Amino acid sequence: MNLEHILFLDIETVPQIENFNDLDPVSQTLWEQKTQYQRKEEFTPEEFYERAGIWAEFGRIICISVGYFKMTGDVRSFRITSFHGEEPLILKEFKILLETHFNRPHHLLCAHNGKEFDFPYIARRMIINSIDIPFKLNLFGKKPWEVPHLDTLELWKFGDYKTFTSLKLMAHVLGIPSPKDDIDGSDVRDVYYNEKDLDRIIEYCEKDTLTVAQIFLRLRNEEILDDNEVVSI
Incomplete structure (x- = not known):
C-alpha cells in the first residue's frame, strides 16, 4: 500500500x-x-x-484536518492542512480536495474510529447541508471490499469486536508522543463557545491527524515521523 x-x-x-x-x-x-x-x-x-x-x-463540524505523505526520492514528508469556518464552506472545500486530488480507485481515507464516526458524520452533514456526497464517502451500492476507508481502530482490533481503544491509548502503547497535551475531545465545546478559541481547536485537530498517521506507520512497523518531516500548509 x-x-x-x-x-x-x-x-x-x-x-x-x-x-x-x-x-x-x-x-x-x-x-x-x-x-x-x-x-x-x-x-x-x-x-x-x-x-x-x-x-x-444535533451537531456540526467546525474543523476538518487532513494530512498526506509526500515522497521526494528518499525524503519523506507529511503535509497537514485544515478546513475551518462556516460548516457549508468546510464541507465544500473538503469535497473539492477529494474530487481533485483523492479521486482515483487506489486512493483511501484513514481516520481513527473513522468508520463509526468521522466518515458517516461528514456524509450526514453534507446531506443536511444539501451538498452532493463525493464518491469516496458515498457507500450506496458498494460491497464491503469496495469501501475506500481505513480505520486504525479497526486495524488494531485484528478481528476482535469487543474492544474500543482510544487514540491516546494506542499512541501511548506504541511509543508515539501523545497528541493530548492541551485539550481533549470533551473540552472542544467549551473552547469553541466559551473561550472562542478556534485556533486552539485547529491545532488539536491537526495533532490528532498526525497521530493517526503515526499509528498507521507503527502498524506497518515503520519509523514514525520526526518533527522536521511534518509540514503545516
Whole structure:
C-alpha cells in the first residue's frame, strides 16, 4: 500500500446550537428521545446537551484536518492542512480536495474510529447541508471490499469486536508522543463557545491527524515521523 495514496483526517464537532434552551420545542423533544438510552436516569436532556456534537443530527463540524505523505526520492514528508469556518464552506472545500486530488480507485481515507464516526458524520452533514456526497464517502451500492476507508481502530482490533481503544491509548502503547497535551475531545465545546478559541481547536485537530498517521506507520512497523518531516500548509 502506497502511503501517498492515503488521506489521513480528523474532525472536530460541537453542538449545533450553543444551549439546549435555544432549541425549538420539536428539537428539544427529539433530543430527549434520541438520547434516552445514553442518559438513562443520570442526566436530564438539558444537562446531557453539552455532548450534542457527537450526533450529526444535533451537531456540526467546525474543523476538518487532513494530512498526506509526500515522497521526494528518499525524503519523506507529511503535509497537514485544515478546513475551518462556516460548516457549508468546510464541507465544500473538503469535497473539492477529494474530487481533485483523492479521486482515483487506489486512493483511501484513514481516520481513527473513522468508520463509526468521522466518515458517516461528514456524509450526514453534507446531506443536511444539501451538498452532493463525493464518491469516496458515498457507500450506496458498494460491497464491503469496495469501501475506500481505513480505520486504525479497526486495524488494531485484528478481528476482535469487543474492544474500543482510544487514540491516546494506542499512541501511548506504541511509543508515539501523545497528541493530548492541551485539550481533549470533551473540552472542544467549551473552547469553541466559551473561550472562542478556534485556533486552539485547529491545532488539536491537526495533532490528532498526525497521530493517526503515526499509528498507521507503527502498524506497518515503520519509523514514525520526526518533527522536521511534518509540514503545516
